[in-house]
Amino acid sequence: MNAQREAVSYLRFLRQALHVATEGGWLFYTWMFVLTAIALVGANAWAVQVRDGMIRTNMTDHVSWGLYIANFTFCVGLAAGGVMMVIPAYLYDDHEMHDVVIIGEILAVAAIVMSTLSVIVDLGRPDRFWHLIPGIGKFNWPISMLTWDIIVLNGYLLINLHVVGYLLYTRFCGRKPNPKWYVPFVYLSVFWAISIHTVTAFLYCGLGGRPFWNTALLAPRFLASAFVSGPAFILLVMRVVRVGTELPMHPGPSRLLVQIIRVAAVVNLLMLFSELFTLFYAGGAHLASAQYLFFGLHGHYGLVPWIWAAVFMNLLGTILFFTPAALERSPTRIIACVLCVVGIWIEKGMGLIIPGFIPSTLHEIVEYTPSLTEWKVTAGIWAFGLLLLTAMLRVAVAVFTKEMALQSDREPSTRASP
Amino acid sequence: MSESKSKLSLPVVGEVDRRTAIKAGVATLGLAAWAAAIKPWFEWTAELSTEEFLQKHYRELTPAQLQQVLQRLTEEAREATGKNVTVKDHKPIPGVQFAYALNLSICIGCRKCAEACHIENNHDRPSNQSYIRVFEMEKGGINFEKGNAHYHHAVPAKDKYYMPVQCQQCENPPCVTACPIEATWQESDGIVVVDYNWCIGCRYCEAACPYHARRFNWEKPQVPPEEINPNQSYLSNRLRPQGVMEKCTFCLHRTREGKLPACLEACPTGARVFGNVLDPDSEIRWVLENKRVFVLKEELGTKPRFYYFFDK
Numbered sequence: 001m002n003a004q005r006e007a008v009s010y011l012r013f014l015r016q017a018l019h020v021a022t023e024g025g026w027l028f029y030t031w032m033f034v035l036t037a038i039a040l041v042g043a044n045a046w047a048v049q050v051r052d053g054m055i056r057t058n059m060t061d062h063v064s065w066g067l068y069i070a071n072f073t074f075c076v077g078l079a080a081g082g083v084m085m086v087i088p089a090y091l092y093d094d095h096e097m098h099d100v101v102i103i104g105e106i107l108a109v110a111a112i113v114m115s116t117l118s119v120i121v122d123l124g125r126p127d128r129f130w131h132l133i134p135g136i137g138k139f140n141w142p143i144s145m146l147t148w149d150i151i152v153l154n155g156y157l158l159i160n161l162h163v164v165g166y167l168l169y170t171r172f173c174g175r176k177p178n179p180k181w182y183v184p185f186v187y188l189s190v191f192w193a194i195s196i197h198t199v200t201a202f203l204y205c206g207l208g209g210r211p212f213w214n215t216a217l218l219a220p221r222f223l224a225s226a227f228v229s230g231p232a233f234i235l236l237v238m239r240v241v242r243v244g245t246e247l248p249m250h251p252g253p254s255r256l257l258v259q260i261i262r263v264a265a266v267v268n269l270l271m272l273f274s275e276l277f278t279l280f281y282a283g284g285a286h287l288a289s290a291q292y293l294f295f296g297l298h299g300h301y302g303l304v305p306w307i308w309a310a311v312f313m314n315l316l317g318t319i320l321f322f323t324p325a326a327l328e329r330s331p332t333r334i335i336a337c338v339l340c341v342v343g344i345w346i347e348k349g350m351g352l353i354i355p356g357f358i359p360s361t362l363h364e365i366v367e368y369t370p371s372l373t374e375w376k377v378t379a380g381i382w383a384f385g386l387l388l389l390t391a392m393l394r395v396a397v398a399v400f401t402k403e404m405a406l407q408s409d410r411e412p413s414t415r416a417s418p
Numbered sequence: 419m420s421e422s423k424s425k426l427s428l429p430v431v432g433e434v435d436r437r438t439a440i441k442a443g444v445a446t447l448g449l450a451a452w453a454a455a456i457k458p459w460f461e462w463t464a465e466l467s468t469e470e471f472l473q474k475h476y477r478e479l480t481p482a483q484l485q486q487v488l489q490r491l492t493e494e495a496r497e498a499t500g501k502n503v504t505v506k507d508h509k510p511i512p513g514v515q516f517a518y519a520l521n522l523s524i525c526i527g528c529r530k531c532a533e534a535c536h537i538e539n540n541h542d543r544p545s546n547q548s549y550i551r552v553f554e555m556e557k558g559g560i561n562f563e564k565g566n567a568h569y570h571h572a573v574p575a576k577d578k579y580y581m582p583v584q585c586q587q588c589e590n591p592p593c594v595t596a597c598p599i600e601a602t603w604q605e606s607d608g609i610v611v612v613d614y615n616w617c618i619g620c621r622y623c624e625a626a627c628p629y630h631a632r633r634f635n636w637e638k639p640q641v642p643p644e645e646i647n648p649n650q651s652y653l654s655n656r657l658r659p660q661g662v663m664e665k666c667t668f669c670l671h672r673t674r675e676g677k678l679p680a681c682l683e684a685c686p687t688g689a690r691v692f693g694n695v696l697d698p699d700s701e702i703r704w705v706l707e708n709k710r711v712f713v714l715k716e717e718l719g720t721k722p723r724f725y726y727f728f729d730k
């Protein structure tokens with residue numbers, strides 16, 4: 001029976017994947033151990049928060065969303081940005097890109113998991129999670145933008161899991177993947193990637209009572225910044241894969257990613273400038289949040305250091321990306337990537353979510369800094385996401401280097417990986 | 419869960435078995451660590467009943483199921499407080515549309531309304547919660563930027579006027595649109611309510627509200643038993659669970675019984691007018707017809723049912 005044989009080889013794929021994902025050198029084990037430890041600290045902090053209430057966070061009725069939703073927004077962007085490898089690979093049929101496109105998709109999977117976790121930890125009643133499940137619960141679709149976001153995020157996760165799983169599995173079997181089974185999904189994922197970040201922006205810009213978010217530029221800005229942070233993160237991952245494994249990384253795709261970042265970073269800065277011009281030149285009620293964010297308001301300066309750090313990092317990162325060194329495998333490129341990733345994390349998070357609440361809708365100023373619980377939980381989510389990313393990359397590298405294959409019965413080597 | 423210790427040698431078994439054994443051991447340790455880490459979660463769920471967990475949405479309960487729920491909540495409340503609490507269900511009265519109006523010329527900013535709300539609705543005592551915030555405003559405009567909700571001096575102060583703000587019970591409520599699970603909705607008499615047993619606490623409604631009218635239960639509300647208001651209703655002033663949203667309900671447990679809201683009864687100057695706008699002889703109707711009333715943030719299109727006016 002063909003189906004039966006398929007099932008057997010799929011089980012062997014899963015078994016070998018589990019095996020490979022837990023095999024490595026001491027560096028690999030240390031890395032995984034540290035990540036697990038941080039994830040455990042985060043899980044504990046979250047469980048305590050559920051028991052004692054959200055009072056464990058520093059959120060208030062005035063600033064009712066904080067670090068969690070900030071991190072959520074960034075992770076959605078990261079997931080959407082992962083697809084920037086797919087567009088050149090498939091739409092322009094760039095063959096060198098085909099081999100590394102899987103890295104972008106694996107990143108997308110990990111980032112979506114992180115963003116979903118960021119929302120779950122923000123719920124006051126996670127025990128009632130089933131109320132969100134269509135059919136059993138009461139899903140307020142299509143009215144609530146949040147339901148749209150749930151649909152697009154889960155859809156994106158499924159699409160990417162399918163593509164990644166299918167490509168790795170067929171390669172594992174030593175077969176050529178059948179384009180019928182993945183190319184349509186790849187094209188779908190391109191549009192879907194844009195939808196996840198657009199819908200996430202609509203969550204905020206659809207609220208008429210929050211002037212700071214209520215701007216049509218929000219969704220395009222989200223996309224532009226995602227197309228910086230996503231590829232920058234991929235560049236970092238590719239560097240780790242190249243140094244830490246036997247998988248060869250061609251310089252072509254990295255160069256293309258740098259080119260994409262150059263364009264997206266400039267567009268992002270241009271839109272930010274346009275937004276700031278409109279706010280500050282016209283003035284009025286819309287200005288209060290931006291004033292608070294950039295210069296402080298009525299003696300409150302909580303976000304000023306954050307946003308200027310972000311502006312500085314984004315500007316410097318962009319400049320570094322424009323140097324010739326960024327096109328080579330250079331420390332410059334690494335620094336530029338780190339600057340842009342961190343800069344956008346701040347800009348999309350502390351610089352966008354928090355000022356939406358300060359001043360409040362009745363112009364009261366209540367400031368916010370994340371509590372220790374919030375930092376622990378967020379670090380835990382990142383650790384879990386990186387754990388997932390590492391395990392998936394480990395499997396992908398093993399499949400690509402034939403360390404893991406259906407035909408060979410040789411014991412997989414225990415060479416280190418990221 | 420795949421930590422180190424691979425250099426430990428177990429001499430009897432072969433390389434593959436040894437590694438597998440170590441992996442299994444580490445995985446077990448890892449699972450135990452996870453279980454220990456999320457133990458507080460189980461301490462919390464131990465206090466929750468299965469009936470509560472499986473309870474359907476308020477509007478999907480049959481009359482018999484609703485009675486069971488009310489009975490359970492009543493029993494729980496009596497047990498917790500030792501007082502003769504009754505949790506009832508008040509349905510909207512057909513042919514009634516509530517509206518509220520507030521005379522800014524005579525409001526003196528004493529905050530008796532906020533205090534009455536605090537007591538009537540069994541609000542959390544430590545945080546001094548209330549659905550009403552009173553702003554001390556500067557004469558010369560309606561500018562909240564120059565308003566102050568934290569004044570501590572004799573009222574009324576010179577050259578100031580006072581603006582109490584609570585839920586505007588919008589005809590076009592952004593909070594209801596935002597909710598992903600229909601845990602908040604508008605009833606036929608115009609009151610926007612929350613099913614505290616259905617809300618998941620995502621606080622999207624709180625972000626959506628332009629009037630800062632919604633409150634979240636950041637922890638379990640604490641009210642000393644002797645201060646509990648025992649006349650409670652499912653959709654309004656019963657003790658709220660931890661981690662859910664709540665809001666002003668125009669005291670529906672009173673107003674749907676023909677009484678007036680607690681904030682109105684507490685007002686010493688008679689600045690507040692409440693009633694059924696569909697009743698042509700009502701005082702609220704007279705105010706809306708004869709005074710030059712206005713609503714907050716009219717430009718947002720939320721159509722509040724809460725009106726303000728100046729007398730002179």
